[in-house]
Amino acid sequence: MCILLVGANHASAPVDVRERLAFxxxxxxxxxxxxxxxxxxxxxxxxxxxxxVEIVAAGATGDAAVARALDFxxxxxxxDRPVLERHTYARFDDDAVRHLFRVASSLDSMVxxxxxxxxxxREAYRRxxxxxxxxxxxxxxxxxxxxxxxxxxxxxxIGANAVSVSYVAVELGRKIFGxxxxxxxxxxxxxxxxxxxxxxxxxxxxxxxxxxxxxxERATLLAERYSATSVPFETFPSRLVEADILICSTGADHFVxxxxxxxxxxxxxxxxxxxxxxxxxxxxxxxxxxEIDGAFLFDMDDLQRVVESNMRERERVARVxxxxxxxxxxxxxxxxxxxDIGPTVAExxxxxxxxxxxxxxxxxxxxxPLTPEQEEAIRTVLLPSIINKISHPIIAHMRxxxxxxxxxxxxxxxxxxxxxLGGGESN
Amino acid sequence: MTFLLTHIIACYAAGVVGAFAxxxxxxxxxxxxxxxxxxxxxxxxxxxxxxGIVADGHLPLYGAQEVCSFLGWALVLYFLIVQWRFPTxxxxxxxxxxxxxxxxxxALAAPVDQTPGLITEDPVLFxxxxxxxxxxxxAFFTMFMAAVLYIVQExxxxxxxxxxxxxxLPSLDTxxxxxxxxxxxxFILLTAGIGIGMFWSYxxxxxxxxxxxxxLFAVGSWLVYFALVHFRISSGFRGRRAAIVAIVSFGLxxxxxxxxxxxxxxxxxxVR
Numbered sequence: 001m002c003i004l005l006v007g008a009n010h011a012s013a014p015v016d017v018r019e020r021l022a023f024x025x026x027x028x029x030x031x032x033x034x035x036x037x038x039x040x041x042x043x044x045x046x047x048x049x050x051x052x053v054e055i056v057a058a059g060a061t062g063d064a065a066v067a068r069a070l071d072f073x074x075x076x077x078x079x080d081r082p083v084l085e086r087h088t089y090a091r092f093d094d095d096a097v098r099h100l101f102r103v104a105s106s107l108d109s110m111v112x113x114x115x116x117x118x119x120x121x122r123e124a125y126r127r128x129x130x131x132x133x134x135x136x137x138x139x140x141x142x143x144x145x146x147x148x149x150x151x152x153x154x155x156x157x158i159g160a161n162a163v164s165v166s167y168v169a170v171e172l173g174r175k176i177f178g179x180x181x182x183x184x185x186x187x188x189x190x191x192x193x194x195x196x197x198x199x200x201x202x203x204x205x206x207x208x209x210x211x212x213x214x215x216x217e218r219a220t221l222l223a224e225r226y227s228a229t230s231v232p233f234e235t236f237p238s239r240l241v242e243a244d245i246l247i248c249s250t251g252a253d254h255f256v257x258x259x260x261x262x263x264x265x266x267x268x269x270x271x272x273x274x275x276x277x278x279x280x281x282x283x284x285x286x287x288x289x290x291e292i293d294g295a296f297l298f299d300m301d302d303l304q305r306v307v308e309s310n311m312r313e314r315e316r317v318a319r320v321x322x323x324x325x326x327x328x329x330x331x332x333x334x335x336x337x338x339x340d341i342g343p344t345v346a347e348x349x350x351x352x353x354x355x356x357x358x359x360x361x362x363x364x365x366x367x368x369p370l371t372p373e374q375e376e377a378i379r380t381v382l383l384p385s386i387i388n389k390i391s392h393p394i395i396a397h398m399r400x401x402x403x404x405x406x407x408x409x410x411x412x413x414x415x416x417x418x419x420x421l422g423g424g425e426s427n
Numbered sequence: 428m429t430f431l432l433t434h435i436i437a438c439y440a441a442g443v444v445g446a447f448a449x450x451x452x453x454x455x456x457x458x459x460x461x462x463x464x465x466x467x468x469x470x471x472x473x474x475x476x477x478x479g480i481v482a483d484g485h486l487p488l489y490g491a492q493e494v495c496s497f498l499g500w501a502l503v504l505y506f507l508i509v510q511w512r513f514p515t516x517x518x519x520x521x522x523x524x525x526x527x528x529x530x531x532x533x534a535l536a537a538p539v540d541q542t543p544g545l546i547t548e549d550p551v552l553f554x555x556x557x558x559x560x561x562x563x564x565x566a567f568f569t570m571f572m573a574a575v576l577y578i579v580q581e582x583x584x585x586x587x588x589x590x591x592x593x594x595x596l597p598s599l600d601t602x603x604x605x606x607x608x609x610x611x612x613x614f615i616l617l618t619a620g621i622g623i624g625m626f627w628s629y630x631x632x633x634x635x636x637x638x639x640x641x642x643l644f645a646v647g648s649w650l651v652y653f654a655l656v657h658f659r660i661s662s663g664f665r666g667r668r669a670a671i672v673a674i675v676s677f678g679l680x681x682x683x684x685x686x687x688x689x690x691x692x693x694x695x696x697x698v699r
Contacts, residue, residue: 157453161594175584175593178600270663273599290585294666302587309589320452 001137002062005096006069006088007047007054010110013087021077023048028124029131031076036133040068043138045128047103049120051110056100058137066090097141097332101325104145105152106159113158113314118149140336148328152321161310166196168303169277170204171310173245176275176296181205186243187228188236188257189250190218193279197247202226210243212236214250240265245275248284257285262295279303341398344412347421348391356383431475432534438468439499439527446519450595458516465503465523472500472530485550488557490539491532491688497558499529501565509569509605515597518605521572545631552627559620560645564680566613567652570606571677574670577602581667603665606673610659614652621645641694644683651676 008021023031023046035055036044044057055073059065070088074081091099102108104121125142128134134142152158161171173180185206187194190213198209209228213219216230223230231239240246240261250256257276265274273294278285283299290297298306360383370378394415401411415421445461448454476497479487487493506522509515546553580596583589596602624645625635636642655672658664687694 155454155456172584175580175598176600178598178604271665272663273666293668296584298587305587306589309593313594317453320454 001042002059002065003093003096003137003141004041004057004059004062004065004069005054005091005099006057006066006073007052008088009052009054009108012089017079017083017087018051018053020079021048021053021073022050023053023077025127028127031072032128032131032133034076035069035072037068040064043128043135044133045124045138045142047121047124049117052103052108054103056096056138056141058135058141062092094329094333097144098325098329100141100145101148101328102322104149105321105325106149107152107318107321107325111163112311112318113163115159118146121145121149137336141332144328144332144335148325151324151328155324156317156321158314158317158321161313163307163310163314165279165300165303165307166193167200168298168306169197169245169247169275170200171306172277172296172298173201173204173275176273177244179205180245182207183244184208184210184242185245185247186210186212186231186236186239187222188212188233188246188248189214189252189280189284190222191249191279194247194249195222197277197279198222198226198228201245206245208242210236210239212239237261237265240274241268243274244272245277246285247277247279249278249280250284251280252284253282255284255286257289259286259288259292262289262292266292266294277303341395341412344398344416344421345391345395348394348415348419349387351419351421352387352391353384356387429475431471431478432530434471435468435475436527436530436534438464438471439503439523439530441465442468442519442523443527446516446523449516450520453595458519461519461523462510465519465526466507469500469503469507472496472503476500480554483550485546486554486558488554488561489543489546490536492536492538493533494561494684494687495529495536496533497561498565498568499526499533501562502526502529502568505565505569505609509608512608513597513601513605515576515601515605517576517596518572521575522569525568525572549627549630552623552630556620556623556627559616559623563613563616563620564684566609566616567648567677567680570609570613570673573602573605573609574673577606577670578667578674581670602670606670607659610652610655610673614649614656617645617649617652621649639694641683641686644679644686648676648679648683651679 008018010018013021028046028048032044032046035041035046035057040061041057041059043059044055047054047056053073055069057065057069059068069090070081070084073079073088074084099108104118106113106115106117109117121142125134125138128138170180173183177183180201183201183206185198185201185208187198187209190211198206202209209222209226210231211219211222211228212231212233212235213222214233219230222228237257243265246257248257257278262274262276271294273296276285276289276295276297278297278299281300285297285299287297287299289295357379360378398411398415442461442465445457445464449457449461476487479493483489486497488497502522503526506518506526509518576596577599579592580599580602583593583596584599628637629635651672655664655669655676659669
């Protein structure tokens, strides 16, 4: 059995190719049933997100399966073969498994460590199961992929730091206040990015939102959307005492928040810290505010620097995560090789049991009179015990070759031939 | 070196290695291992102190050997309390090496042969007085370290240095909360310790104040910490300036311990 992965991602294909390859939710089931021909490809799932389209499949041989997958992509998505060959990649066995584990662990994402991809891979798996195109091989592969992703999340801090400007306010707030629970956020000006930041702050536990905007409609709209309190723009300085986090994004061409306002507010706040985020260009919070003890001021450049620093931190953590992926790939193949001998072991025991019981029945008369209890003990205890003793070294040999470097299939097929099991006779 | 002492040192050393490894790699496993090692060491350390109490009939707080050992034990105790309420790995990076250093000093210091009659006459008062004061000193040391973390993190945030230190240090609020709680517990313990000391002095000499240098430093420290508590309550004295005062005032505690070490009078019996 060969594991195969064919697809395109943000690194291999430009967005216009990716959008042509992308699958809609409603067509996945029929596409999967079309793809799985039970000849070149036995099992398959399709992972389709805005940054990648990948077919993960199990098939008898690699080359035939790749050809089948590319034909399918070409016809189903109406993309020319040369375009496909230029922008897609194919991975087999070890490489395919490693690639899938890296994808699920968000190591192959455009933004390394982003949390959505695991959910998307889970969804792709669920659709495969619903469509009936997931069998034993893909099922165990996907379970291992999910376990790897979980290990990466828990053993490294890959997703710990913010990598979007709008989320940085949450991270900076946490570095100042610890928890954002019960913190009050004030918006001065209510642009789109301020709204995005508020959404993140609210999710992080901020309890109250005050909105001061020059146009009242926008303030009222935001107030309704986030159960915020609308504050007349002219009176916002008097409410600064309440705000733990202030996000400023008005369209003014002068400083809207001045040093003396914050100094006064700090006194009234009994020096409780305040975090000020200026996301407007030109800046609208006087930079001198940052000099006040307990006032922490960040502008757009600072937010961008946090994002860059966090990206570097994620790349560093990703190197640790790669070792976890390597470890899980090795474990997966070990498990796969060991579990492959299961059906042969069962057949072998059944065969030996047949022979033993047949011989017992044939020679029964020679054994003389036996009580029903004795006969029962021979059938249920003595014969199975002899079968176990005989089959044990054979099973141990199969397991050893499965755990070692030598091919399992070769070892299994030799034993199948010797004992004339199932397909072994025709070999 | 006794069986318990070697085990305490080995456990604390493992804790130091684990704490640094976790700070460098940010892997939770190292930190968990470090805490397990230190908890084990703390168990051995507690057993050693109980053994001292059984042998001497009072808290083992006579001589540099015993005082250092007790301070190391108290620091680990505070770390465990802080960790339970405010999980912070960076504090382990400062506290574990200090506890290890204190235990090593204790292992290398010469033991004292004979306990003075003053202690054996009233072992309970000695244990309470010396124990409370030393627990207070350890609390102020914890406060000092949390204040250092605060200052460093505040500089990182104000200076917009969003690098390795920024990512590894706890939030300002966490540092501040540890400072405040350590301040309160240290202040209450010091007040009680000095009070008991005065009572003991009155019992023996008929006066609460003998005018020894160590007494001056103890009362001086008490006044500084009282001022910190007072201004915190009355005018919200916090942030960078409060952290700086917390760091500087710890200097008084270090000097107090040094003065205690070389005292000759009434307190001359405390540390040799």
